Amino acid sequence: MTKLIISNSTNPYYNLAIEEWAVRNLDTSECDYLFLYQNKDCVVVGRNQNVFQEVNLRFCKANNIQICRRVSGGGTVFHDLENLNWTFISKFELNKVNNYKIFAEPIINVLKKLGLDAKLNERNAIMVGETKVSGQAQFTNRKNILSHGTLLINSDTKKLNHSITLKNKKVTSKASPSVRSTVKTIVDLLNDEISIKYVSDLILKECAASSLVDIENTPIQEKIKTLEATYQTNKWLYERSSKCIIEENIDGEDFILEIEKAKIVSVKTKKGEEKNQHPFLNMFYTNLLQ
Helix, strand or coil: CEEEEECCCCCHHHHHHHHHHHHHHCCCCCCEEEEEECCCCEEEECCCCCHHHHCCHHHHHHCCCEEEECCCCCCCEEECCCEEEEEEEEECCHHHCCCHHHHHHHHHHHHHHCCCCEEECCCCCEEECCEEEECEEEEECCCEEEEEEEEECCCCHHHHHHHCCCCCEEEEECCCCCCCCCECCHHHHHCCCCCHHHHHHHHHHHHCEECCCCCCCCCHHHHHHHHHHHHCCHHHHCCCCCCEEEEEEECCEEEEEEEECCEEEEEEECCCCECCCCHHHHHHHHHHCC
């Protein structure tokens, strides 16, 4: 049996908080849970990724795209209101760890019913031909396991690419970078209009999901709101990023910046000249992180 969780919010921090609360607290001894939700424009990096290496911060700030970090690993993804996020939460079992096929199967079945020859590739992305339509990631606390993914129904792929493409800069860090793939939306692949609700209903039918779980009018809300606040802190969003070196041109001048815990600890010119008190640079990066 699968019970359904649906969020009426498009706030990415709130929905990420629901996911974490659910995997840490739900009783999965007798049933699995399926959580479907949409987020307004945001970029979501993996738990241990480097934001400076993954995200075009200037573009995101200029276009009101929120920066988020999730509890699971994996690569960076873009969400908007035309992207459907799906999450399965089930009892922890060793055979489920890194076994994305189990959780991707109902999504692949739905895509096939839509007429798309979807398959799981070696990187656990759901592909249609050579194009990616869904990325996946997992998290477990060895009580439950969370396996989730995106599904690009009719997302703005131009905005997606701009938000995760670094221009005129090079970032070096110890964090594992995302592996970029060519992406297309379901609408583009079908060459036909299709709604989020229609796809959601197909997923619910495929999973035989029912028994709606109400989390919005219960004491659980306070705990989720506490988690939501944590997801918006600089400590979680930026300071988790590993130490990195950024080489970029700012205001017509080339700089080498050393960033640690989201702070500039060293600034040099290409010639090696120290510029540690450069006011423009400090203001520039401080504004990005606000």
